[in-house]
Amino acid sequence: MLKLKTTEREPTNHLDPDPDPNQDPEESTVEKTNGMTVIDLGNGSQVLYTPKFLSYQNSWDYFHYLDKNIPWTRPTVCVFGRSCIQPRDTCYVASEGFPDLVYSGYQPHAYSWDEFPPLKEILDLVHKALPGSKFNSLLLNRYKGGNDHVGWHADDEKLYGPTPEIASVSFGCERDFFLKKKPSKTTVHAKENGGDPPSKRTKKNNDSDQRSFVLKHGSLLVMRGYTQRDWVHSVPKRVKAAAVRINLTFRLIC
Numbered sequence: 001m002l003k004l005k006t007t008e009r010e011p012t013n014h015l016d017p018d019p020d021p022n023q024d025p026e027e028s029t030v031e032k033t034n035g036m037t038v039i040d041l042g043n044g045s046q047v048l049y050t051p052k053f054l055s056y057q058n059s060w061d062y063f064h065y066l067d068k069n070i071p072w073t074r075p076t077v078c079v080f081g082r083s084c085i086q087p088r089d090t091c092y093v094a095s096e097g098f099p100d101l102v103y104s105g106y107q108p109h110a111y112s113w114d115e116f117p118p119l120k121e122i123l124d125l126v127h128k129a130l131p132g133s134k135f136n137s138l139l140l141n142r143y144k145g146g147n148d149h150v151g152w153h154a155d156d157e158k159l160y161g162p163t164p165e166i167a168s169v170s171f172g173c174e175r176d177f178f179l180k181k182k183p184s185k186t187t188v189h190a191k192e193n194g195g196d197p198p199s200k201r202t203k204k205n206n207d208s209d210q211r212s213f214v215l216k217h218g219s220l221l222v223m224r225g226y227t228q229r230d231w232v233h234s235v236p237k238r239v240k241a242a243a244v245r246i247n248l249t250f251r252l253i254c
Ligand SMILES: O=C(O)CCC(=O)C(=O)O
Pocket: 139, 141, 150, 155, 168, 177, 215, 233, 235, 247, 249
């Protein structure tokens, strides 16, 4: 999963939580219903964001439960052929009988949902918010401070199928979440290539190829469609983010 790269620059297209109603609808890719903002990234990729998915107090109750009761580990993973300690704590929960998750050469132990009843409660609430969804696995992350992060990657493991829906619930310290379009390769034909054989050219990204969110305590962010095929995401280091953040990403193993 984790193809770590350093950030070249920060995405500038920060999501306005209250888009300007006078904005030209032709240009708008943002729609709002029931506190949920739907952002159309184009080409069949979508992001949904609900800042107040869970109440403030319930979110703190979940935070304290998870911080204390989840068997967090900080595994050694392999990135670009090099072993390193994953820069955040993690844990994995999955229903029985599905293929094992393996990312960056690491296979987490799959805990059972029954061991953590509050996770089942949150799962039910996510299912209610996203009619038709049926998640059966969960990757948990704990960022203990601003140095903890996740680098650019896509959750495009085969076990999630071609168009994975990933629902991410955040607790505690607010952190930036960036999305960046993968560079698309365009074929340069022989004529345009000075008569040389056709070659591949990487198209330069522009501002519409980047999005950023501040993931609030108790928020829900959903990536769906072709977001994992066409985009990468990250939670970068933030020196000033001293407090702990816990994030749950619900996924469906097909
Ligand atoms: O912490 C987050 O918001 C994102 C985590 C993530 O991208 C992942 O676990 O794959």
